[in-house]
Amino acid sequence: MFAETLVLDPGWTPVARINWQRAVTLLWEGKVEVIEEYEDRVVRSMTLEIQVPSVIRFLRGHIGRKRAIRFSRQNVFVRDGGRCQYCRARVARPEATYDHVVPRVMGGRTCWENVVIACMACNQRKGGRTPVQARMRLGTLPVKPDRLPGGPSYFLTFQRGMPESWRAYLRDAVASLHYWNDELEQDA
Ligand SMILES: [Zn+2]
Numbered sequence: 001m002f003a004e005t006l007v008l009d010p011g012w013t014p015v016a017r018i019n020w021q022r023a024v025t026l027l028w029e030g031k032v033e034v035i036e037e038y039e040d041r042v043v044r045s046m047t048l049e050i051q052v053p054s055v056i057r058f059l060r061g062h063i064g065r066k067r068a069i070r071f072s073r074q075n076v077f078v079r080d081g082g083r084c085q086y087c088r089a090r091v092a093r094p095e096a097t098y099d100h101v102v103p104r105v106m107g108g109r110t111c112w113e114n115v116v117i118a119c120m121a122c123n124q125r126k127g128g129r130t131p132v133q134a135r136m137r138l139g140t141l142p143v144k145p146d147r148l149p150g151g152p153s154y155f156l157t158f159q160r161g162m163p164e165s166w167r168a169y170l171r172d173a174v175a176s177l178h179y180w181n182d183e184l185e186q187d188a
Contacts, residue, residue, distance in 0.1 A: 003041055006166045008057040014169055020052045032056040036165040054165045069145055071186050073098060077117055079145050084119035086136045097123040101138065102130055111186055112144035
């Protein structure tokens with residue numbers, strides 16, 4: 001029997017998919033509650049019979065250790081509140097550009113402290129210059145965030161082949177998911 005279980009954190013955010021045996025263990029340990037079940041899948045032991053959970057939710061805490069916030073385009077976008085860091089205009093995600101504050105050619109690194117989102121106009125205006133050279137001001141000093149507004153930086157999307165019962169708990173698949181979520185190559 002092949003079945004996977006979707007795991008939600010206490011805030012109903014999907015955080016993992018695990019095999020059903022692990023899900024049943026968590027259930028027996030009293031760490032999770034069952035949200036959805038596979039109606040047609042039952043496990044039996046000598047003494048009891050349970051339906052395989054398709055969605056479970058942790059009652060408290062998080063899975064495992066606290067994850068470091070990934071340095072990804074999505075997370076830079078979230079950190080910057082979806083606003084161009086030069087003119088403060090709201091930028092739609094597909095139109096956001098990722099600006100090296102100190103340009104790469106001048107030794108600027110690709111890291112939390114040197115990458116901000118910018119609207120296309122500001123990005124063009126700034127060109128390959130520093131903010132001082134371009135006479136542009138950064139709204140806030142970019143830093144590596146301890147936490148991000150809007151919850152975890154990691155999410156799952158509903159894809160074909162997943163159990164239908166997962167759909168309500170997952171975001172819709174976004175074509176550019178990988179683009180947004182892949183870890184950016186960070187300079188040492
Ligand atoms: Zn701008």
